[in-house]
Amino acid sequence: QVQLVESGGGLVQAGGSLRLSCAASGTIFRDAVMGWYRQAPGKQRDLVATFTSSSSPKYADSVKGRFTISRDNAKNTVYLQMNSLKPEDTAVYYCALHQRGYTYWGQGTQVTVSS
Numbered sequence: 001q002v003q004l005v006e007s008g009g010g011l012v013q014a015g016g017s018l019r020l021s022c023a024a025s026g027t028i029f030r031d032a033v034m035g036w037y038r039q040a041p042g043k044q045r046d047l048v049a050t051f052t053s054s055s056s057p058k059y060a061d062s063v064k065g066r067f068t069i070s071r072d073n074a075k076n077t078v079y080l081q082m083n084s085l086k087p088e089d090t091a092v093y094y095c096a097l098h099q100r101g102y103t104y105w106g107q108g109t110q111v112t113v114s115s
Contacts, residue, residue: 002026002104004095009109016113017083022095022106024076032099034078036069038091038111045094049080063089085113 008020024034035050035058049059049069057069068081078095090113095106 002028002097002099004097004104004106006093006095006106006109009093009111011112011114012085014085014087014113014115016085017081018085018111020080020082020093020095020109020111022078022080024078024095024097024104028076028097029099032097034071034095034097036078036080037094037096038089039094039108040091043091048093050096051078082111085111087113087115089113 003025004022006020006022008018010018012018033051033053036048037045038048039045047060048063049057049067052058059067066084071078089111091111092108093111094108097104
């Protein structure tokens with residue numbers, strides 16, 4: 001079993017920054033892949049940023065150049081640095097861990113960007 005705990009969401013003005021963290025615990029295999037998704041009200045959950053199976057970062061076009069995903073393997077933690085935030089970035093952000101054909105999700109953290 002895997003548990004994911006997110007932190008770092010909040011309310012910020014447009015142009016501001018936030019840093020999200022996601023700490024994973026439990027049985028985590030070395031080939032696990034972690035990433036971030038978001039879901040705005042009335043919309044589907046979409047990929048924001050993730051590490052691929054080759055450990056390269058991958059970003060949604062809408063966040064390229066503004067968001068950066070990073071990780072600390074020793075702590076099983078992944079981060080999302082979000083800069084130049086826009087009102088359209090407002091959503092619940094979810095951390096995900098994919099391993100052995102299964103996906104685990106965190107509880108989500110709200111990010112609200114005011115104009």
